[in-house]
Amino acid sequence: MDFVHQGRVVDYSLYWYRLPDIPDFLVCTKCHANEIESTQLASQFEKIKRLDNESSSCSFWRPRVKEIMWPQAVRTGNMDAMRLFMKKRGSVKPCKGANPTAATEGITWYGMSNSEIDGFATCEACYEDRIVGTPFESKFSPHRQQPANETWSCDVALLYISRAVVKMAQQNDWAGFVAGATRRLSLPKCEGREVRPNSCTWYTPRGKIDNMQACEACYMDRVALTRFEREFGVYEMKTDFDSWMQSLGQYWTCKLHETNLPLVWAMENAIEQRDWCVFSSSAEVACRLPPCTANGIIRGNWWTIQGGCDNFDICETCYTSILRTSGVGHFFEPAKRNLEATLICDFCVSSPRFKQYIRMYAKSVDQGVFSYYLDYVRTFASVPVCPVLKTVEKTHWWGYPGALFCHDCYLSFVINTKLGSSVPIKEGFDERPQICQIWSSRMRTMWLQACDAGAPGSPESDAKVNEFTEFANERLKIYTQTIPQMDFIRGMKQIKMQAAMNQGLVSVMYQGMDSLLSISGATDGNLHGNSQLGWHDTTQGVQSAQAYQNMQAGFANANRADEWMQLFQLEQIWKQVE
Ligand SMILES: [Zn+2]
Ligand SMILES: [Zn+2]
Ligand SMILES: [Zn+2]
Numbered sequence: 001m002d003f004v005h006q007g008r009v010v011d012y013s014l015y016w017y018r019l020p021d022i023p024d025f026l027v028c029t030k031c032h033a034n035e036i037e038s039t040q041l042a043s044q045f046e047k048i049k050r051l052d053n054e055s056s057s058c059s060f061w062r063p064r065v066k067e068i069m070w071p072q073a074v075r076t077g078n079m080d081a082m083r084l085f086m087k088k089r090g091s092v093k094p095c096k097g098a099n100p101t102a103a104t105e106g107i108t109w110y111g112m113s114n115s116e117i118d119g120f121a122t123c124e125a126c127y128e129d130r131i132v133g134t135p136f137e138s139k140f141s142p143h144r145q146q147p148a149n150e151t152w153s154c155d156v157a158l159l160y161i162s163r164a165v166v167k168m169a170q171q172n173d174w175a176g177f178v179a180g181a182t183r184r185l186s187l188p189k190c191e192g193r194e195v196r197p198n199s200c201t202w203y204t205p206r207g208k209i210d211n212m213q214a215c216e217a218c219y220m221d222r223v224a225l226t227r228f229e230r231e232f233g234v235y236e237m238k239t240d241f242d243s244w245m246q247s248l249g250q251y252w253t254c255k256l257h258e259t260n261l262p263l264v265w266a267m268e269n270a271i272e273q274r275d276w277c278v279f280s281s282s283a284e285v286a287c288r289l290p291p292c293t294a295n296g297i298i299r300g301n302w303w304t305i306q307g308g309c310d311n312f313d314i315c316e317t318c319y320t321s322i323l324r325t326s327g328v329g330h331f332f333e334p335a336k337r338n339l340e341a342t343l344i345c346d347f348c349v350s351s352p353r354f355k356q357y358i359r360m361y362a363k364s365v366d367q368g369v370f371s372y373y374l375d376y377v378r379t380f381a382s383v384p385v386c387p388v389l390k391t392v393e394k395t396h397w398w399g400y401p402g403a404l405f406c407h408d409c410y411l412s413f414v415i416n417t418k419l420g421s422s423v424p425i426k427e428g429f430d431e432r433p434q435i436c437q438i439w440s441s442r443m444r445t446m447w448l449q450a451c452d453a454g455a456p457g458s459p460e461s462d463a464k465v466n467e468f469t470e471f472a473n474e475r476l477k478i479y480t481q482t483i484p485q486m487d488f489i490r491g492m493k494q495i496k497m498q499a500a501m502n503q504g505l506v507s508v509m510y511q512g513m514d515s516l517l518s519i520s521g522a523t524d525g526n527l528h529g530n531s532q533l534g535w536h537d538t539t540q541g542v543q544s545a546q547a548y549q550n551m552q553a554g555f556a557n558a559n560r561a562d563e564w565m566q567l568f569q570l571e572q573i574w575k576q577v578e
């Protein structure tokens with residue numbers, strides 16, 4: 001998986017290349033090695049190191065630079081045109097993706113001059129990076145002004161279209177692009193959920209892999225116009241009666257939806273390594289096993305980091321599709337786990353430490369030192385995740401009386417600050433329920449201010465630390481007056497909502513029985529009901545109407561304005577100290 005590209009912003013220390021007079025236009029070491037190093041222009045670039053917390057991203061992979069301007073510069077030995085673009089590109093607003101974007105964002109839009117696709121819009125960044133300088137440039141012109149009350153989205157941000165606009169321009173195939181983009185824009189958004197097999201067009205591998213199917217939208221985004229597009233074909237639904245009957249009870253899920261990390265990852269690695277087997281061998285495993293989700297896996301095969309590590313578990317699907325295909329499989333080993341326990345994989349998007357782990361994984365790969373990741377996992381695997389707004393009892397704390405820090409926050413934040421090693425409570429055990437006081441950005445900022453006040457133990461430092469702990473004590477008081485009560489109101493609302501929802505289900509069920517009985521002529525010929533519920537052919541119809549009314553009343557009750565008001569007020573009080 002290519003971490004530095006696709007516009008990803010990196011906030012940790014890495015080496016980059018750049019032209020000294022255009023400092024913001026960075027080139028990653030990979031692009032430099034592949035495209036620049038061996039040319040006569042290489043001497044114009046300088047190597048720099050960006051520090052932690054400096055946002056950086058590679059600008060060289062943009063198609064306009066990589067495919068058009070750079071080859072031209074190398075051919076002519078002249079970088080003037082490219083320099084001009086590099087300078088100008090810095091002031092263009094970044095693409096907001098396919099998300100609806102308000103006019104206040106100030107994006108400049110381009111559209112199709114002849115409106116081949118009505119309403120098609122590309123943001124200026126995508127237009128500059130992917131369209132200008134190609135045969136398609138003349139097909140686009142500035143869009144009409146975005147009205148203040150409309151939200152627009154960038155169509156070129158859709159993966160298929162971003163690829164198609166570049167590839168088809170190379171073949172000067174405008175009609176092909178218009179047809180493909182029209183098709184892609186007509187497809188419903190894939191939600192990655194279980195759906196009836198006949199709800200969309202599916203693509204399946206030509207070499208059969210059981211249970212492997214992708215919806216048309218995801219096929220177009222991830223496979224079409226890549227070297228593997230011919231490995232898939234449209235799935236032909238059998239239309240005979242038996243197959244139709246059989247399909248009635250079936251549900252399919254799209255295996256290339258963005259949340260199915262293992263197979264999306266395997267596909268990218270396969271494309272990068274130009275090897276279909278990388279994907280097919282992963283898909284065979286992933287589509288045979290239960291999916292890696294927040295529900296966890298029981299009786300699975302597990303892997304962990306080399307040398308063993310409790311509480312760090314990688315499921316078979318993630319091991320084969322992610323780690324093995326990325327060439328880091330040998331840093332992991334099979335792990336013995338309790339077969340009857342339900343475990344959640346640490347590569348699952350909804351596992352508690354997913355974000356931290358994946359960030360560290362990317363960092364280690366980018367920096368080329370995989371042990372950073374392994375050390376990080378070893379440190380944090382056994383540490384419970386910060387409880388944030390929840391209380392925890394019978395556990396260890398760091399910090400000051402009334403200003404306690406959980407183990408997680410201590411290790412990931414406090415320990416690296418100036419006062420980190422001089423806190424009076426270290427691994428202090430407390431029976432009572434307590435809260436962590438250092439996860440919010442307000443508290444962290446206050447703590448850093450205390451750290452910067454003076455040498456540890458000096459009067460200035462002590463004064464600031466006192467201020468910090470006093471505030472924390474106050475925060476604790478307000479916590480007890482707000483959060484538990486808010487949880488209670490929310491809980492009650494949920495119960496009411498659930499009850500109303502059940503009434504809704506009952507209503508639908510009776511309605512079904514009512515229409516079934518009516519259609520089959522199994523009614524008794526009398527009308528049932530009363531003036532409030534209306535008159536129905538069957539008593540089931542009456543019950544349906546009653547349940548429907550109950551549902552509406554239930555939702556109204558669950559949505560009572562005074563309770564929302566109370567929640568809102570409590571939240572306002574808490575937010576003042578959060
Ligand atoms: Zn790059
Ligand atoms: Zn865009
Ligand atoms: Zn899909």
Ligand SMILES: [Zn+2]
Nearest residue numbers: 292315318345
């Ligand atoms: Zn997994």
Ligand SMILES: [Zn+2]
Nearest residue numbers: 386406409436
């Ligand atoms: Zn914490």
